[in-house]
Amino acid sequence: MAYWLFQGNPRYHRVLDAVREQTEMPWLVTRYRDQLQVGDGVLIWVAGEAAGIYAIAEIIHLPTVLVPDQISDLPYWRDPKRLRADKPRCQIRFIRKLLGQPLRKLELRFDGVLRDLEVIHTPSRTNFKVDLAQWLRVHQLKG
Secondary structure: OOEEEEEEOOOOEOHHHHHHHOOEEEEEOOOOOOOOOOOOEEEEEEOOOOOEEEEEEEEEEEEEEOOHHHOOOHHHEOOHHHOOOOOEEEEEEEEEEOOOOOEEHHHHOOOOOHHHOHHHHOOOOOEEEEOHHHHHHHHHHHO
């Protein structure tokens, strides 16, 4: 089992609304396509001023290119040009939503384990690896 962090940008996608309203959804995969496995854990990171971890999820379907009718989060896209429908997506299921009390970037910078999350230092990607210690720390804080 591996652990990942998937980032969404609220400038292009209504990420928080999608997390709030959906039980599962497709997520764009730009890196690590061949390493993702069903059952892998995923932290959902929302970029922006209130950046942080807003949900814990798991991968339930491997990455594949979907036809537009299969992209269930299509109504949440603010900018259809950013959809990148020709790119693979994996289906994730939310296990725990942290919308009321996310783990915010400002706090994580002071955590001895989570301050090393790659998204904090190199935020311009969609998919990031998370190590076991980081995964366990999130569960320790938000279980």
